Amino acid sequence: MSRLRRLGAVLLVVAVLAAGHAIGASLPDRNGQLRPFPVTGDFGTDVTAREFTARAVAVRCAAELKIGEAILSTQGVWVVVRLRLTARREVTSIQYAAIRDAEGRVYEVTDRFEQPLVAGGRRLQPGIRVEGEIALEVPATATGTLTLLLAATFVDHRMDSMTEIPLPIGDAGAALRDPAATEVLAPRLVTS
Amino acid sequence: MRGPDSLGRGWWRRNVWGLLAVVPAFVAMGYASIYNDLDRWERGEPKPVAAAADGWVDFGGVRLRLVEIAPATDLKRFNREPFTVPQGIVAWRAVFEIQASGPEVPFCSVELEDAAGNVYDDRPDELSRADADRATCAPDDSPVPAASGRHQAAAYFVTAAGAEPVAVRVTFGSVDLARYARLSR
Numbered sequence: 598m599s600r601l602r603r604l605g606a607v608l609l610v611v612a613v614l615a616a617g618h619a620i621g622a623s624l625p626d627r628n629g630q631l632r633p634f635p636v637t638g639d640f641g642t643d644v645t646a647r648e649f650t651a652r653a654v655a656v657r658c659a660a661e662l663k664i665g666e667a668i669l670s671t672q673g674v675w676v677v678v679r680l681r682l683t684a685r686r687e688v689t690s691i692q693y694a695a696i697r698d699a700e701g702r703v704y705e706v707t708d709r710f711e712q713p714l715v716a717g718g719r720r721l722q723p724g725i726r727v728e729g730e731i732a733l734e735v736p737a738t739a740t741g742t743l744t745l746l747l748a749a750t751f752v753d754h755r756m757d758s759m760t761e762i763p764l765p766i767g768d769a770g771a772a773l774r775d776p777a778a779t780e781v782l783a784p785r786l787v788t789s
Numbered sequence: 790m791r792g793p794d795s796l797g798r799g800w801w802r803r804n805v806w807g808l809l810a811v812v813p814a815f816v817a818m819g820y821a822s823i824y825n826d827l828d829r830w831e832r833g834e835p836k837p838v839a840a841a842a843d844g845w846v847d848f849g850g851v852r853l854r855l856v857e858i859a860p861a862t863d864l865k866r867f868n869r870e871p872f873t874v875p876q877g878i879v880a881w882r883a884v885f886e887i888q889a890s891g892p893e894v895p896f897c898s899v900e901l902e903d904a905a906g907n908v909y910d911d912r913p914d915e916l917s918r919a920d921a922d923r924a925t926c927a928p929d930d931s932p933v934p935a936a937s938g939r940h941q942a943a944a945y946f947v948t949a950a951g952a953e954p955v956a957v958r959v960t961f962g963s964v965d966l967a968r969y970a971r972l973s974r
Contacts, residue, residue, distance in 0.1 A: 688910040720914050723907035724949035725878060786915065788877030 631755035633748060640765050646758040648689040648749045649721060653762045654728065655679040658772030659779040662732055664710045668778050673736040674769045677781060678745055680714065681728045684721035692717040693748040696733050696764070699741025706733050714784045717751065729784035737770035835960065837971035845888075848970040849895055849961035851926075852888040855972035858901070858954045861945055864919045872919040874947060880916065881946045883957045885972050887926055888939045895961040897926035899944040902971075904953040911944040921945035926959070 624630070638644030643652050656678045662669040669675075676696060694706040694715035706715055713719045714729040721727060735743065743766050748759040793799055801808075840846045846853045861882035864872040874880045883901060887894060901909040912923040922930065924944035931940035944957065956973040960966070 686906060687908045688913075720910055722909050722913050722915070722947055723903075724952065725915070725947065786875050786878065788875050 628755065633750075633754040633757055633759040635761045636758050637761045640762055644760045644762055645685070646747070646749070646760050648685055648687065648758075649691065649747075650683045650685060651691075651747050651760050651762070652681040653678055653745055653764065654681050656764045656766060657779065658766060658769050660773045660776055661778035662710075663778040663780045667710075669709055671734045673734050673739070674772050675779070676733045676735055676743065676764070676766065676769065677730050677779060678733070678764065679728065679730045679782065680747075681726055681787060682714070682721055683726045684723045686723055688720050688722055689749045690717045690720050691715045691747055691749060692751040693746070693754065693759075694731055694733070695746045696735055697744045697746055697761075698735065698739045699743075702739075703746070704733055704735050704739075706731055710781075712781075715747065719784050726787040727784050728782075728787045730782040732781050735769060737773055739769050743769070832967060835966065836968050837958070838968050839971055840973065846959075846970040846972060848959070848968070849964040850890055851894055851961075852890075853959055853970050853972060854886045854888075855957065855974065856884040856886055856941065858883045858957065858974055861921070864916070864921055864945075866918055867920050869920075872916075874915060877950050878915065878947050879950055879952070880919075880921075881948065881954055882921075883944045883946065883954070884932070884941055885957060885959065886939055886941050887928075887931075889928075894926050894928065895964045897924060897942070898960050898962060899924045899942070900958040900960075900969075901944070901946040901948070901954050902956045902958060903948060904955050907948075907952065908958070909946045909948060911946065913947050915947045916945055919945070926961075 636644055636646050640653050640656070643650050656676065659675045659677060660670070662675055662677075682691060691714065696704045698704075706712055708716070711718070712731050714727070715731050719727060743764045745762045745764055746759055748754050748757060750757050794803060838846055838848045840854070844854050859882055861880040864880060866872045881901060883899065899911045903909070912921060924930070924942040926942045928935050928940045930942065932943045933941050946954075948954065954974070956971050959970040959972065
């Protein structure tokens with residue numbers, strides 16, 4: 598009886614350890630547990646994150662950008678999004694902008710020219726709306742819904758909110774058939 | 790589970806203290822797991838130091854007193870031409886007096902607080918083309934000559950029209966990041 602009880606105890610310990618390992622293995626990793634809180638909203642509407650409110654006002658695709666006198670081409674296609682941004686209670690800045698495609702691939706905002714609206718350079722004061730355009734490069738073959746991601750954090754987005762706004766782009770590659778370069782609107786105050 | 794021991798105690802009675810210890814152990818484990826985040830969050834929320842009855846705030850080795858928070862309607866560009874802010878936006882100038890106990894005054898940063906609790910930065914991007922320097926609290930940057938050991942600092946802000954400024958917050962980052970002097974109107 599004593600031997601059976603001892604064997605039972607060992608089996609119980611093994612079962613508990615196995616269950617613990619199975620639970621641990623099935624849980625998301627640390628970064629997954631602390632991933633940003635998605636705040637999803639429709640295109641053209643205010644989407645409110647912890648520190649800011651963002652509205653994607655317009656979107657278009659282009660084969661080339663005209664930045665000052667320079668023409669910027671791309672191996673893919675430029676997605677130009679017009680944004681309206683407002684800080685909520687404290688001064689903040691948008692430090693992260695990216696597009697995520699249907700496959701989950703993420704394309705961050707280009708650093709080929711200065712984009713202060715979403716590169717941390719523009720400090721947003723509470724209640725004062727700032728509007729401007731940003732440009733991102735995606736492959737012309739990018740399919741499905743493209744989603745714009747915005748955050749006030751630079752690299753570490755864990756445990757903070759991130760806006761997710763689906764962009765109404767049917768065929769990103771269609772822009773390649775129009776060779777006209779497009780300009781990117783600089784940030785300006787919106788008072789109406 | 791074994792039966793009663795030599796004293797006649799069952800499993801629950803033999804292990805009662807161990808079971809009771811589980812509760813504080815879980816509490817301690819939970820607190821330890823969130824302590825770092827809690828501590829960081831608390832440190833990220835600086836506490837205000839309010840003014841005494843005479844309107845002065847003792848903070849960071851200096852005394853501070855609000856002189857005014859008023860619309861800045863006389864801003865100039867760097868070429869001395871008038872600077873105007875867009876419609877729907879109001880520029881504000883906050884002036885406060887500083888009485889230092891020694892020759893040095895720590896570098897300060899200044900924020901504006903409105904009645905809704907919103908907090909604005911000194912010298913925002915909206916005033917980048919205006920001749921409105923950031924406040925430093927240094928005697929050399931005083932808008933009026935120092936007298937009797939006192940000088941002034943001026944800070945400039947913008948708010949949306951309709952916002953009602955109620956106080957400025959002065960922080961001496963090199964002295965105390967956990968608190969700020971709150972100079973209310």
